[in-house]
Amino acid sequence: MRNNLGHSEGAVNLENINHARLEPYISTARLATYSNFFAPADKVELFGCYLWSKEVAAAFFPLLQVLEVTLRNAIHNEASQRLGSYWFDHVATRSRNRMTMGQQRNVAHFTQSIADARQKIRRDLRLPNNSPVSADRIIANLTFGFWTNLFSAAYDVNRNPNALWPVLLRPVFPQAPQGHRDRAKIQQKLLAIKTFRNKAFHHEPIWNIGRPAKVEDAIQKLLNTHDDILDIVNWISLDGGDLIEKAGYSSTVKRVCSLEHLNYLKRPGENDKPISRVKRELRSIVRRPNQTTQITINNRKFGKIHGR
Template sequence: MQAKDFQELQQDISLPRLSSYQHFFKPKETTELYGYYCWNEAISAAFFRLIGIVEITLRNKLHCSLSHHYYNPKSSGSKLSNDWYLFLDLNKRSEENILKITHYRKNGKWHPKHPTLSHDDVISRLTYGFWPKVLDIKNDKQNQLVPWGRLIPNVLPYHRQKSEGYWKKVKHQDILYARLEMIGSIRNRIAHFEPIWKQGALYEETRERQNKQPKRLENSPSNVQEVLVRLRLIHDRTQELLGWLSQSRLKSYQKSYTYRQLNWLLSQNGIDTYLALQGQNQLSQSSFKRSLARIMKQQKTVNITKKGNVVGVFYPVK
């Protein structure tokens, strides 16, 4: 990377954003600084795919469970999909989030949209942040308690704890809430293009309440190795939640390219490859085939070319 290239990057990415990388990673060369930035982009993209799988599965499980429980003669829809959200005592913000989807505002008043959106469409348009807050709903509009002890096992059918007695306890609901919030926090960082490696202190998985402060377990990561350990923990916990929701979705993810790529990115070899991005090896298809054994032994990342154009990239996953 030439000096003029870096000056342009500073303007395009912004100096304050690059400064956080400079301060934490202390790269020796400007190419390394940009390599760390590209590495963060890559892990963010991979994490976002996984979080998307979790988000879709979570909302569908909650929608199905709540639809089944609150189905009644006044419901619009079926036992599998209906307007359960109209029968719960939602907080004002959650009610407004749904209203903005189902209605339009004119002359200071809300009017139903036509044609009416299906219940599945309403659910699909609610953002991730809506769903953890669902656990805060204590009563329906008839002032009857929401039976979370019975509902959560249907949402998390593969969790080791399946009893109503376990899930009706607030402390156990708080553990689940903390896991959902952790994933939501990562999702927001990615959506706002914030460095995903920049993590705060690690606290026990519970919820802050008036008589309960989560214990501090670890300080913020202070070097590359601690960053990798923390990100692997987040990856493991996100997969664990997905497994509680759906074993088939977890198995599908763990067979995917994204899973293998993210594991590689969260390794020292993955980082080193991005730091050396500007000097990446290039081989033609025929040369790559002849050199494959050596490349695998040396754990090299190689751009594969055809007629001078890059047509693929080989990278080691372990």
């Protein structure tokens, strides 16, 4: 714990790390990105900013995983009911002459992804080349990029019984508010999240998407991304959103994506107190007659202690 309650003994001390030896493995060019934006006072603060970025990415992983699993299962379940378990083998698209080059690439990526998934499963299970593969196995092997590409206009075909959109928008996103249950708007959100996800999974700084002008702007962008992920999950399933909240995934993102946490990592241990001292202070507070002391952690009210 920190702030009023201090930090436990053995907190990380970046001053004891050999920064010169670490730098080549992170790369001077990458660290320069942090140096130019955060303007750290020294190497300790620089590496603190770098570790903050790592913690931010780690905090988002559970949310991204819940989003990906929720999205793919919602689409697969609804498409299967309408088109059959192997819906992806005969899903309708716009005619080629009505698609842009980008939309044609989306369709080509779709077809290749299904073929690659089948081949990989057969290879992993040591099956003959023409052996049937279960639809569920294929779905589990498709990437997040596959699912975001499904929101391309190429799959938006009015009055076609084998089309995904717009007919499946309501079944897949039953909780989406009026005006947001729109394929193009959902695609825009998902593409932004995919860019964010790819940067996180490839160990790139995710705080600099959109070239923020200052640290506060970068943090606000991260919190906006958190809100977008939570929005889409809730539009599909309120239970999925409830899981994110109750499992602490959402509160972890908000705690890490803060100036307070960034500053702590820049100067770790600066305001820490050993547990022994914290215990003494707590005993002193408890002994104060007729007094109530507010306890805060990370600038959030945690509870109250009433004196005897």
